[in-house]
Amino acid sequence: MKSDPVLEIVDLWVRYPRSDWILKGVNLRVGRGEQVLVIGETGSGKTTLARAITGLAMIYECDVKGKVILDGTEISEEGYGALTRRVALIGQNPYLYFIEPLVGDDLYGYALKVHGNERLARNAFNKALDDVGVRGLVQRYFFEISGGEAKRALVAKALISNPLLFVFDEPLMWLDDQGVEDFIRLLETLRGLERTVMIFEHRFIPLLRRVDKVYALKDGKLVDVTDRALATFKKLSCRPLYGLRPEKKVDRKDVLLEAKDVHFKYDVKGGYVLKGIDLQLCRGDVVLIYGLNGQGKTTLLKILAGYLKPHKGRVLRRADVIYIPQNIALFYTESTIEKEAVEMFKARGMKSKVGLGLNVVRRLDIDPLSSPFILSHGQMVKLAIGLASALDVGVLLLDEPFSGLTYEDRLRLLEQLSQSNAVVVVATSSLDAVKAPYWTKLYKLEGGKLMEMRAIGATSLTCASKLYREIVGVESA
Numbered sequence: 001m002k003s004d005p006v007l008e009i010v011d012l013w014v015r016y017p018r019s020d021w022i023l024k025g026v027n028l029r030v031g032r033g034e035q036v037l038v039i040g041e042t043g044s045g046k047t048t049l050a051r052a053i054t055g056l057a058m059i060y061e062c063d064v065k066g067k068v069i070l071d072g073t074e075i076s077e078e079g080y081g082a083l084t085r086r087v088a089l090i091g092q093n094p095y096l097y098f099i100e101p102l103v104g105d106d107l108y109g110y111a112l113k114v115h116g117n118e119r120l121a122r123n124a125f126n127k128a129l130d131d132v133g134v135r136g137l138v139q140r141y142f143f144e145i146s147g148g149e150a151k152r153a154l155v156a157k158a159l160i161s162n163p164l165l166f167v168f169d170e171p172l173m174w175l176d177d178q179g180v181e182d183f184i185r186l187l188e189t190l191r192g193l194e195r196t197v198m199i200f201e202h203r204f205i206p207l208l209r210r211v212d213k214v215y216a217l218k219d220g221k222l223v224d225v226t227d228r229a230l231a232t233f234k235k236l237s238c239r240p241l242y243g244l245r246p247e248k249k250v251d252r253k254d255v256l257l258e259a260k261d262v263h264f265k266y267d268v269k270g271g272y273v274l275k276g277i278d279l280q281l282c283r284g285d286v287v288l289i290y291g292l293n294g295q296g297k298t299t300l301l302k303i304l305a306g307y308l309k310p311h312k313g314r315v316l317r318r319a320d321v322i323y324i325p326q327n328i329a330l331f332y333t334e335s336t337i338e339k340e341a342v343e344m345f346k347a348r349g350m351k352s353k354v355g356l357g358l359n360v361v362r363r364l365d366i367d368p369l370s371s372p373f374i375l376s377h378g379q380m381v382k383l384a385i386g387l388a389s390a391l392d393v394g395v396l397l398l399d400e401p402f403s404g405l406t407y408e409d410r411l412r413l414l415e416q417l418s419q420s421n422a423v424v425v426v427a428t429s430s431l432d433a434v435k436a437p438y439w440t441k442l443y444k445l446e447g448g449k450l451m452e453m454r455a456i457g458a459t460s461l462t463c464a465s466k467l468y469r470e471i472v473g474v475e476s477a
Contacts, residue, residue: 005032005069006030006031006034006070006071006164006165006196007030007053007068007165007196007198008028008029008067008068009026009027009028009029009053009067009068009069010067010069011025011027011066012027012052012064012066012067012068013025013063013064014045014048014051014052014057014062014064015062016048016060016061016063016374018367018369018370019367021220022048022220023045023048023049023220023221024221025066025220025221026049026066027221027222028222030165030196030198030213032194033191033196034197034212034213035190035210035212035213036198036199036211036212036213037199037208037211037213037215038199038200038214038217039201039202039215039217039471040216040217040218040406041217041218041409042202042378042382042409043375043378043379044217044218045217045220046169046200046217047169047377048062049200049217050169050198052064053068053087053167053198054083055075055078055083055084055087070086070087070165071086071164075087085114085161086161086164088154088155088158088163089169090151090158090166090171091170092170092174092404093173094147094150094151095142095143095150097154097157098153101141102138102139102140102141102142103137103138103141103145103153104137104138106157107138107153107157107160110161111124111128111160114160114161124159124160125160128157131156131159131189131193132152132153132186133152133189134149134152134153137149146179146182147179147293148175148178148183151168151171151182151183152186155186163195165196165197165198166195166196166197167197167200168200170200170201170377170404171183172201172203172207173377174293174400174429175293175429175430176291176292176293176429177292177430177431179429180203180206180430184206184207184210187207187210187211202405202406202407202409203402203430205233205467209230209233213226214226214229214471216471216473225471225472228470228471232467233467249284250283250284250285253282254282255281255282255316255318256282256283256318256422256423257279257280257304257315257316257319257423257425258279258281258315258318259277259303259313259314259315259316260278260313260314261276261278261312261314262277262303262310262313262314262315263277263312264296264299264308272448273296273299274300274310274448275447275448276313277313277449279304279443279450281395281423281425282423283394283421283423284420284422284423284440285423285440286414286417286418286420286426286438286439286441287424287425287426287439287441287442287443288428288442288443289426289427289443289450290429290430290442290443290444290453291445291446292429292446295445295446295447295448296445297427297428297429298399300427301323301397301425302323304317304321304395305323305397319394319422319423320348320391320394321393321395321397322388322391322396322397323397323399324381324397324398324399325399326399326403328377328380328384329373331380332372332373332380332384334372336371336372337361337366338361338369340372340387341354341357341361341368341387342354342357344357344387344391345357345391350391360387360389361386364382364383364386376404377404378403378404381403382405382409382413385413385416385417389416392422393422394422394423395422395423395424396422396423397425397427398427400428400429401413401426401428402430402432402433406465406468407461407464407467410432410433410465411436411461411462414436415438417438418438432461432464433461434453434461436461436462
């Protein structure tokens with residue numbers, strides 16, 4: 001591996017308008033062909049660092065001090081359009097990066113834009129397809145492919161312009177357990193192509209032994225924790241736990257949400273996505289519904305919330321319901337966080353208690369006058385769940401709420417939810433959180449059917465949280 005740096009960061013400071021400094025003297029050197037993992041607390045500045053490296057900080061009107069040097073040239077000397085061809089950013093939601101509906105049309109259109117003539121474009125297009133192995137996706141619509149497939153297609157798209165650096169922001173977000181394996185194979189492909197890679201990720205355990213360096217972003221600075229991470233991972237005993245051992249007692253007479261023989265399909269002529277779903281949830285239930293992507297978890301939550309109507313069967317709701325979507329940005333509608341809290345409480349006739357919502361904002365150390373859309377994904381999730389919990393509704397439906405959260409944050413969130421008197425339903429495509437002592441029911445959704453899970457072998461979330469604390473140096477809550 002060559003030692004000359006593709007990326008060099010020198011004493012980098014970054015802050016948003018109206019905010020304190022997020023990055024406070026970051027220094028980093030990434031060699032050609034290296035793969036680097038950056039971990040850290042939610043809101044520690046990982047997304048901000050990714051934005052600084054890719055030039056997006058100027059779009060967000062950030063105040064920036066220090067240097068970001070790409071292959072010997074400061075990025076401040078380049079226009080944003082030119083920089084996007086030298087640094088390939090693949091963000092949390094890969095579907096936002098497609099322009100044309102068909103994957104092949106999108107990639108070839110980009111090749112024409114980059115290379116200017118059909119011969120060069122066609123050659124670059126074909127080489128990228130073969131390098132990443134996505135020729136089978138060219139006739140498919142981007143919104144029909146999985147998250148892992150979308151990321152592979154975007155890597156192929158990026159290769160068309162021959163970038164110096166790939167930046168992945170939370171690449172495992174929204175990926176199920178199979179998708180995680182697909183992403184690991186993608187990293188192996190990029191290593192074979194001798195491409196330089198930076199990964200910003202909360203769900204880092206599957207990546208620890210796949211990268212060359214591990215850094216923790218803490219107190220605005222990067223710390224090399226490679227040796228500590230590998231040593232801790234080897235010595236920490238994380239034996240799988242089996243079975244459901246709920247600590248919480250639930251009154252089975254106080255039923256707040258019930259689904260009876262629910263069937264649903266999107267296309268009248270197509271097959272059923274959900275088939276005969278039966279579910280009875282009582283006050284205090286904390287329920288996990290696990291399933292790979294495409295099994296209908298989001299559809300089921302939307303039916304339970306009343307956003308979709310079942311074709312057969314019925315849903316009985318005996319309490320107010322709040323649904324928090326997987327794409328958390330869709331939860332927010334107002335220009336400031338303060339307005340968001342006020343409108344949420346007004347809509348439920350609780351304007352006089354809006355102070356409860358503002359207390360949530362203060363506890364999260366968020367500026368109430370800032371826009372919710374500048375928050376990191378994890379901060380958006382924490383705020384949405386905090387505000388919804390403050391409303392004291394009867395049923396909370398959470399679609400992939402662990403995305404963008406550290407293992408420690410996930411454990412704290414479950415502890416918080418387990419203390420609620422509401423029905424809490426969590427849909428997830430990862431087994432990371434299955435082994436926690438807070439669930440009162442575990443289900444698996446597969447082939448349109450909902451089945452109870454009894455014995456599960458998976459790494460304990462408590463163990464994963466402990467590993468994170470030891471690597472990053474975070475005190476337990």
